Amino acid sequence: MKELHTNKRNSQEVVEHAKDNIQRSEHRAADDGTMRLDDSQRVKVLSPGALVFKRFVRNKLAILGVCILVSMFLFSFLCPVFYPYEQTRVFYKYDSVNANYGGVTVRQDFVNYTLDESVVVSDQAKLMLNAEIKKMQSAGETSATIDYDGLYVLEELGKYAYTLSKMAYEAAASFVPAGVVGTYDTISKNVVFNADDLGEEFRAAVEAAVDGKASSFTFQGEEYSVSLAKKFTYSVASTTSRIVYTDENLGEEFEALLGAAMENGEDTVIFNEQEYVLVPNDKGGVDASQVSGEQLALVSSVLVFDALEGVTISDAVKAQAMLNAYNGKAFQVEGASYKVSENAEGEMILEQDGQMIARMTNVAVRDSQGHDTLSLEFKKAAEAAVVSMNGEKKIDQTTFNFMMQRMEVSTNEAGQMVTIKAVDENGNPIMEDTTLLITRKTGMYEISCPQLRYLIDISGAPSKDHWLGTDANGMDNLSRMMYGGRISLIVGFIVVLLEIILGVIMGGIAGYFGGWVDTLIMRLVDIFRCIPSMPILIIMASFMEAQKVDTYVRLMYMMAILGFLGWAGIARLVRGQILSLREQEFMTAAEATGVRVRHRIFRHLVPNVMPQLIVTATSGLGGVILTESTLSYLGLGVKFPLATWGNIINTVTKTNENLIRYTYIWIPVGLLICLTVIAFNFVGDGLRDAFDPKMKR
């Protein structure tokens, strides 16, 4: 206790004495500004760290390297904080693109408008209507009788409209021409009829004829011939045509009229002031039916109604308009009077109470969605263009001009960009003469014109908002460069850290323990140095690519593989250092004073290895960044949506055209990689020279 007290006093004295000394020396130095030999300020003793620092600072290249690295870190880690855009934000813009505005169809398909709901028209007839009308048009007929589950009369009203009426009729007679009626099989003794079954008696007659080896027989006044068609099979044919009556026999006169009508290709026969309609039957002949009346069922037309703005036309009006399209008669629908007439330009006009409400045409002009929203003037202009395309010389593309309201981009209350129709200060629409392109497509004509569209700002050129433009995904390049630097630097640090941890542990163990442990670890080091790391990275990457591993997981794997394959060099270095350090006196001293093994390694050996380790790590960082960017460039490292310097370059240099076009992207990014790696090398060299001045004599 007493001793301690003395000690304390002693130290106090020493301190005071020292203070005194310093004061005196300062005083003396201040006196004449010179230093004396016993001046304590004269010899500056620097700590080893400060010495290294001083030597490092003197190296211009190293300082340059540090400056580059600091700015690189600021660029990658600090700038993104203040930069307004994220790396994956997609930018949009309004831009004028030549887009589909509408389409023109010259209507070919006839559409049915029902006139009378009570008349039932068979589906088959409706289905075949178009084909029948086409048939009539090509044959130049104005009316036809068709048989689809009942008889119908198709009549032409005008070029673009036809009516379909259902006939009330009664079958009267059927004309069956001469020809094969069936075959007779001698084994089963049966007749297979082609059309109508003539019954058991006929079969018996055939059998008798065949058995009697007769070549003909007569059945019910008709003569039939029998001939051997093939083995065991006879064909049975009637040698004369005949007429089968449904009810009463109409006599010779009717038959003569029928024969004449069939020869002339007529559809009707008037007999006894009765009209009979002739329709081809399945036996190759005709059926004659007695017509008792016709009912108008529907009107079928290719005409469309181009109504004035704000006018809607009901289906009933449409049907009546079609019906009266060519006769000029006025008609009443729901109390209003309508009339179809022709105007000065030769167009069909639908008038309601003397006022034009719509134009009827076979050319349908619709907007890009297929809706009928375009103005009548526009429709007329488009129709004129289509007609001009189908003049004497058919052309596939033409243009026409039309005054259209200008579109502008504006910001709405919510701050979003929207397109609006431009108006001047008086609220009148601003019209501009727009050139529209009309192109022939299969079955239609496409109208396109420049339009404002909300687009992803792909590959935008450098601008005020995006200093380095935008990439192919519409993301800001400068922002991606910053985040790319972040990834590259982080990958570099983590990989080097992994390498150091593994390398120091393995090298430390090998160097300190020596013997078989050393041999084993060094052989392992040899093995790892032999493993081709780039091929393995590529294989693992393409495997992960095939398995569609998540981008972030891939990043982790990549760092782990890089670290795992790279520790061998560091282990070797650490082991070499430790081997030589182990033999030095301070280690013997440490062992002699009984310092524990753990302390000996981590307090005495490892700090002495640190300089080399720091130098290697710094230069290694550059190498890792190079490897990472190369992998990313090959598309096997860090993937989209994450940005890295490597994949930014990759996306813009895929084709020679892009290579030239996007020099403002890939050259800065490449320089960033290059600068970072150079800076790490500069700093590494500077550190090495500073730690080991012997090299720098």
Place this chain on the structure above:
Amino acid sequence: MFKFIVKRVLLSLLILFFVMFIVYTLMYSLPTSYMEKTAREMASRPGNLKSYQEWLNELNAQYGMDKGLIPGFFTWLGSAVTGNFGDSWFWTKPVTTVFSESIWYSFALNVIALVIPVSVAIPLGVLAARKQYSLTDYSVTVFALIGISLPSFFLATILKMVFGIKLGWFETSGMQSRDYVTLDAFGKFLDVAWHFVLPAVNLCILSIGDLMRYTRTNMLEVLNADYIRTARAKGLAESRVINYHAFRNTLIPIVTMMGGWLAGLFGGSLITETLFGIRGIGYVSYNSMVNGDIPFTMFYLAFSALLTMIGTLLSDILYAVVDPRVRIN
């Protein structure tokens, strides 16, 4: 010396054995689904003559993937030692054929990329060391560092843009011009040589820096040695000191590096060959690896490991030849 070499060779073989084992383990641990998927894709390629099952059976027979890890490894090693590597999946030819078709392109490229850097870098490195801290030294150092720091793909892209597109002197990719077939033998040779210029320049720029730095460091070390001081002290001409006493000693570590270079001549350059479309071993193996061509990939991994091993071995032996102290240990 003989004993040393035998010892090193045996050790190398042992290391190679384990490297092969690791490579095999890696391939072995790829999920079966991946192999099956790849085999299926291979079977559906146009012009393919084998069915999916045939591909897979062949793979199993060759690599023993259906056996356990150790028996499988020996199956593969057995066939690999006899030079049987099976058929490449991607190139649909025997692996060894693909290899012999491509290796000489790589070799030619690498010979150029070795001779030029050596003849440029060593004199420059010596010069930089002689005039330490001069402008020459700084420019050589900075140039060397730029060479080391340039990513090969970036340099290749710049070369393509400047010489391929802007100046139009070279084609940016491929090994032959359009009119290749119409040329005579010498014309064909010149045509291919013309296409090799850009990749060779790329490789040269990339490797000059490293060698220059290495030469400079070694030369500096030698120049600081006592025997140089002695040589100067006894009044030898500076040129003789540098060219005779110093330079020959500088060559010692460089000669030991040669082992690695010799092996590297066959190694191919993955990135450069791929980017310039030179159908060397690097290009071929890159495409194989990316397309999941397991037979060729296995071969290439084994081949690379073997090359590294031979390089290290050659370096060790050369070092022992140059520096007798090594042999004793």
